Structures are given as structure tokens and as C-alpha cells.
Amino acid sequence: MEPKTLFDKLWDNHVVSSIESGPDVLYIDQHFIHEVTSPQAFEGLRQRGIRVFRPGKTVATADHNIPTRDQHLTIKDELSRNQVEKLNDNCREFGIDYFGLNHPKNGIVHVIGPELGYTMPGMTIVCGDSHTSTHGAFGNIAFGIGTSEVEMVLATQCILQAKPKKMKILVNGKLQEGVTSKDIILYIISQVSSGGATGYFVEYCGQAIEALSMEGRMTICNMSIEMGARGGLIAPDLITFEYLNSIPSLAGRNDFKTLLLRWRNLKSDEGAHFDRELILNAGNIKPMITFGTNPGMGMGIDESIPDADNSPEGAASFTKSLNYMGFNPGEKILGHPIDYVFLGSCTNGRIEDLRSFAYFVRGRKKAENVIALIVPGSKRVEQQAVDEGLDKILKDSGFEMRQPGCSSCLAMNEDKVPAGKYAVSTSNRNFEGRQGPGARTLLASPLTAAAAAVTGKITDPRDLLSN
Amino acid sequence: MPKQKFDILETTCVPLPLENIDTDQIIPARFLSATSREGFGENLFRDWRYNKEGQKNNDFVLNNAQYKGNILVAGKNFGCGSSREHAVWAIVDYGFQAVVSSFFADIFKNNSMNNRLLPVVVPEKFLKDMLELVTREPGTIVRIDLENQELKIPASGESVGFEINPYKKECLLKGLDDIDYLLNIKEMITGYEFRNTLKR
Ligand code: SF4
Numbered sequence: 001m002e003p004k005t006l007f008d009k010l011w012d013n014h015v016v017s018s019i020e021s022g023p024d025v026l027y028i029d030q031h032f033i034h035e036v037t038s039p040q041a042f043e044g045l046r047q048r049g050i051r052v053f054r055p056g057k058t059v060a061t062a063d064h065n066i067p068t069r070d071q072h073l074t075i076k077d078e079l080s081r082n083q084v085e086k087l088n089d090n091c092r093e094f095g096i097d098y099f100g101l102n103h104p105k106n107g108i109v110h111v112i113g114p115e116l117g118y119t120m121p122g123m124t125i126v127c128g129d130s131h132t133s134t135h136g137a138f139g140n141i142a143f144g145i146g147t148s149e150v151e152m153v154l155a156t157q158c159i160l161q162a163k164p165k166k167m168k169i170l171v172n173g174k175l176q177e178g179v180t181s182k183d184i185i186l187y188i189i190s191q192v193s194s195g196g197a198t199g200y201f202v203e204y205c206g207q208a209i210e211a212l213s214m215e216g217r218m219t220i221c222n223m224s225i226e227m228g229a230r231g232g233l234i235a236p237d238l239i240t241f242e243y244l245n246s247i248p249s250l251a252g253r254n255d256f257k258t259l260l261l262r263w264r265n266l267k268s269d270e271g272a273h274f275d276r277e278l279i280l281n282a283g284n285i286k287p288m289i290t291f292g293t294n295p296g297m298g299m300g301i302d303e304s305i306p307d308a309d310n311s312p313e314g315a316a317s318f319t320k321s322l323n324y325m326g327f328n329p330g331e332k333i334l335g336h337p338i339d340y341v342f343l344g345s346c347t348n349g350r351i352e353d354l355r356s357f358a359y360f361v362r363g364r365k366k367a368e369n370v371i372a373l374i375v376p377g378s379k380r381v382e383q384q385a386v387d388e389g390l391d392k393i394l395k396d397s398g399f400e401m402r403q404p405g406c407s408s409c410l411a412m413n414e415d416k417v418p419a420g421k422y423a424v425s426t427s428n429r430n431f432e433g434r435q436g437p438g439a440r441t442l443l444a445s446p447l448t449a450a451a452a453a454v455t456g457k458i459t460d461p462r463d464l465l466s467n
Numbered sequence: 468m469p470k471q472k473f474d475i476l477e478t479t480c481v482p483l484p485l486e487n488i489d490t491d492q493i494i495p496a497r498f499l500s501a502t503s504r505e506g507f508g509e510n511l512f513r514d515w516r517y518n519k520e521g522q523k524n525n526d527f528v529l530n531n532a533q534y535k536g537n538i539l540v541a542g543k544n545f546g547c548g549s550s551r552e553h554a555v556w557a558i559v560d561y562g563f564q565a566v567v568s569s570f571f572a573d574i575f576k577n578n579s580m581n582n583r584l585l586p587v588v589v590p591e592k593f594l595k596d597m598l599e600l601v602t603r604e605p606g607t608i609v610r611i612d613l614e615n616q617e618l619k620i621p622a623s624g625e626s627v628g629f630e631i632n633p634y635k636k637e638c639l640l641k642g643l644d645d646i647d648y649l650l651n652i653k654e655m656i657t658g659y660e661f662r663n664t665l666k667r
Contacts, residue, residue: 019634037551079501
């Protein structure tokens, strides 16, 4: 038999039927929804007069449009409140499990899926959110969809989708101290460019990837979309199985052993064909930071901003981008003062991220000029942070931990960065206005964010690790 | 639910010669709280169209009366970023029926076809020339013929073919809808489910 990639195996396993010279009908094992991209889909069902086909395969959470303070009170903003209440009503009407505000299982959709055991190897997973690629860290096909497609899945548990091409990204070697999985993915995107993987589904592999925890792997897969890829996955291994085994709802299943046996076989065959391959060495990766307005515009933190001619962007877009950021070509940004720090999001809002931030700032103080938003990715992460005393460490250093949500990652709520201000952010997008109209976002790892938070300027975290 | 059919589009164009235009620019997050599909056009490219004080930014193409029409022409990697279908709703609500670029982000492309907004992919060189032409001569008519998969500029006689998935083309031409298609094969879906529970 011809060797197959893991992606091919999973895809082929989920094809219900193929339309001649058209897309495949792909069966979806797990569907996640949230308040922002689902109301119009439910409305569509009502107009068609149909029910949700498999309500047990959809799970809902409120995350995008909620405050990160005083969650026990009613949401102040009327439109936001209405949207969250709509989700509640829709879930009740259509029989879908919903983890609303204050529910112990509430959190960012891509954080709760894995931690609650909904996300498993071998599945197909979709959600009306582009960072659904996060779940691929467990060895499954997970990708973001639009609202019409949310309606499709609610109505039929299937989606019409053309099969993407396959790309392999192999990261050999070992990371330097102070360099994290976030830096790996920012580095990859800077090499591939923000649209360079459009039409592809990525498999990440190699020693540096295998060495990562599940949290670290999720950070990598999460940002696959930022180079245009449909999604990214990592073959499951012992680290994956150990993580899954620590989730009571999974480990307690009587078929868990059978599942484990099946999951062990989930890998690409030797010699399987990829349409594109990229080989990188982890040892060359430095702490990364972005200087422009798309995630591909990143560089090593101690490097200089390139010239327009050397950028994969068109010159007009590149110049517009630097103008927006208030930077010049050739400039170094190390030491540049900053105003905000955001730790959180589905990219870096997990317990490991809070730990690395907290341990870094322990014994240090938040810089006076910095406003910091420390936002756990879920109720569970929040609870765990409290159990481990991270909230105290943060407090002693002058930081306040907020309540979970997407927060400043997309700034739909009040967690906005004001116009012209610089924010070092652990989220995934530095688009114009992403963190508020006129806000200037610099994407980086939790360690680099911590270094900026205590110095008030862009700082190489390696310089502070050594002393 | 049968929708409006797409056939031939003949109109002037609005040029937007920037690359990597993401859906946060097309419709910023703070306008996503609505729970219906209508009314997003008002805030299309909101932060480029209006300045901080809420006044129209005269440099922006949508505020320039010279440029009108139902085709938006934009730089490569159009629609990257967030999966928000609101971006497509905003473009459609504003009155565009097609977007021309040298490539589109995947989710955006799917979203646009699900809303009868035709994404037309043309070669990079053609796009560059086309952007220059329609910027220089705002009255330039462009004709998009879906049946024959051809984009033509009658004045210059230039034309270029474009790819579209045959199934999707059929849907657009006939006004068919993916959900209707899937609802019609529900038995097949249940069959798949049955086979897979057996396997498991
Ligand atoms: S944290 Fe940001 S990227 Fe993640 S789901 Fe929320 S808004 Fe989307």
C-alpha cells in the first residue's frame, strides 16, 4: 500500500461521500460553538424549520464577548449581554451543553476543549473560529469555519470541504534557554510569511516538537492559521497519552485502553508524500517579536527591522504597516518603551504560560509605566493558578489576575489598548486595531512579555534569566 | 433555500491595492455583537474609512466618489485572519458581488461562496496591471462571466480565465445551497455513523 500521511488517513476516514470534481462531505466528530459566530447559524436552522442533527456532538462556551472582571454581575454592554443570552437560549432550545459565565467549565473554546477531554486524537473538529487549529496538537484534523458552515454542522454533522495540500515542517535540534514554543511558531511564520501556507494543512514534527509539552504543542498548532494554513497537527505520542490520561472524564471511560491502542497507530507512514517540506533547526531560534501588522512580520528580538525591499510584503503594505506601528526600517526595537502587556488568549493562556510568567516576575516588580492584563484561558486554569499560588506571586509583583476570556486578544470587551500605545502581547494577531482602534501590538512569548512587564521596555528575556 | 443566482457581472471596480487585508480590517471586532446578518456594510473597513473622531477619511477609496461599482479589487492574501463571516456579510451588504485578488485566505473563500460573493483569482501580474488601470481610469468596466470562467476588460480587450470548483460554480449559477445538498443525503450520513460505531 502506498504510504500515507497522518492527515490523509484521518481525512479519508471521515469522508462520507465525495462529490464528483467537487468537495468531500466530511463527517465532524466534535463541534464547538461560541456566542459571536453562532447566532446567525441558529437563526438559519429556524428559518429552515429544522433541529440540530446531533446535539451531543456540539459544546458551547461564552468567551469572545465577555468581561474579565465582575463576571458574577450582568454584562454591562447591552449588545454583548444580548449575544451571550442568545447563546444560552439557543443551546437550551436545541439541546446543546453550554458552559456560560461562571460555570466551572467556562473558558476560551480552544482551552476548554482539550482540558475537558472533548479533544481527542483521530477526530475531526471544527469551530467558528480560525484558531480551532489548536486542537491539532492531539493528532486530529481541526480547523476554523464560517457561520454558514456552523449551520451546516448543526444541521447535518457534516461539512463540504475540499481536501487541502500537505506540508511537513520538521524542527530539528534543541531550543536555547529562554526560547519557547511561541518563538518556534513565530519563527516559522516569519519564514513562511503570513499567507505562505494558504491551501495547506501542516504536520509539525522533529525533535524540538516532540520535546514540547501539550501546552507548547497547542501554541504551535494554534498559530498555523497565521501563515494561511488550514490547520496544523502533531502525531500523538506518550506525552499526548499522559495528558489524556490525566483527564478524569477520559481515563474513567471503560474503552480508554482500546482508544489508547488505536491512537498509538496515528502517525504518518515512512516515506509518505508531502506537497511541501520545510526543515528548520531549533538551535537557531531566538526569542521572537513582531514589528509589523501581520504575524509574519517577526524577527529575533535583538535584530533590526528589515527594509521594504527585503520583505515578503509588497512595499506599499510594508510601509503602511511600519507607519502604523511608528517604526522605521533598519531600526532595532530592543529597549523601546512599551505601555501594555497582555498574557492570555488561546495561544498562551494555559497554566504553563501563567507559570512561566509568574516565575519570571517573582521577586521583581511590575514597571510603573506598564498596564498588565493577566487573563487565564479558562476557569480551570484560573483555579489551578490559585491552587499553585501563582496569583499570590503575581500580586506580590504588582500584577492582578483577571477572570477568563478572550479579553484583549480581540478586544471585543473593554480590555482595549488605547490608540498609539504599544502592547507586548502573547496572543496571536497583531493586525491593525486588533487590540483596540489604533493599538500597536507586538507578539511575543510569555517570557518576553514578562521581561517587558518588569522593565517597561522591549527586553530580551535571556538577559534577565542569567542574573 | 434557493438563493439569488450568479451569472454575469459587468461593472466598474473599487481598487484597494494593499496586501494581506485581514478580516479585522474588513470588519473590526467591536462590530461583531450583532445577532443577525444585516447592516454590517455600514462598518465595512470602518477604521480605514473613518478617523478616530468619526469623520470620513478622504484618502480612503470608499470615500472617493470617483470609484464605485460592484467589484472590489485587492492585493494578495485577501481575507486572512479571523474566520468571521461577518467580513463577507459586510462586503455583500455594502454592495459588492465579487472580489478580485491573486489569492484569498481559505476560510474567507469558503465564506464568500456561501454568501454568493464570487472570489476571482487572477495571476499576480494581471492583478497588478488591473489595479493600475482601474485606479488610473475609474470608469473602466470589467466583465466577470462565471459560466465561462472569464474576467474581461472590454476597453482594452484583455481577458483572463479563472478557476472555480465545478460543484461550487454549479451552486452559484443555479442558486443552490450546501445545506440543502447535505440535508438531501442524510441517509448516507446516518449510514456513515452506523458503520463507524461498528468499527469502534
Ligand atoms: S483568544 Fe483570541 S484567537 Fe483565541 S478564540 Fe479568543 S479571540 Fe479567538
